[in-house]
Amino acid sequence: MSNCIFCQIILGKSPSHMLYQDERVSAFRDIHPVAPTHVLVVPNQHIASVNDLAREDEALVGYLFTVAHQVARQEGIDGTGYRLIINTGPHSGQVVFHLHLHLIGGQRMRFPMG
Numbered sequence: 148m149s150n151c152i153f154c155q156i157i158l159g160k161s162p163s164h165m166l167y168q169d170e171r172v173s174a175f176r177d178i179h180p181v182a183p184t185h186v187l188v189v190p191n192q193h194i195a196s197v198n199d200l201a202r203e204d205e206a207l208v209g210y211l212f213t214v215a216h217q218v219a220r221q222e223g224i225d226g227t228g229y230r231l232i233i234n235t236g237p238h239s240g241q242v243v244f245h246l247h248l249h250l251i252g253g254q255r256m257r258f259p260m261g
């Protein structure tokens with residue numbers, strides 16, 4: 148989608164710090180990191196949110212987690228741990244309506260959330 152910032156990044160038309168990309172998924176650094184590692188893992192296909200997932204996207208969603216793990220390993224935080232967050236809709240604070248998984252780590256995080 149031409150008006151979607153993540154679609155523009157995936158196509159290389161907007162700048163990003165890309166850490167991983169293949170034909171299905173891209174992973175790039177968040178521009179406003181909340182922790183030493185803050186990476187967004189996104190499907191290359193435009194899907195607005197979890198609310199818009201279809202049954203045929205189930206394998207793709209699983210693959211997002213596989214890539215998140217791979218990037219966590221690349222970043223050296225798989226052993227210390229990390230948090231994966233998917234915001235969905237206004238109450239969650241979702242601001243970019245292209246499905247994305249926040250991979251956050253590199254420091255101990257507070258809990259509970261919300």
Ligand code: AMP
Pocket residue numbers: 152163176177178179180187233234240241242243244
């Ligand atoms: P969410 O609130 O879950 O929709 O999170 C959207 C995230 O995208 C925020 O953490 C933003 O900092 C991040 N973001 C927005 N624009 C860009 C961009 N051009 N490059 C990298 N991250 C971005």
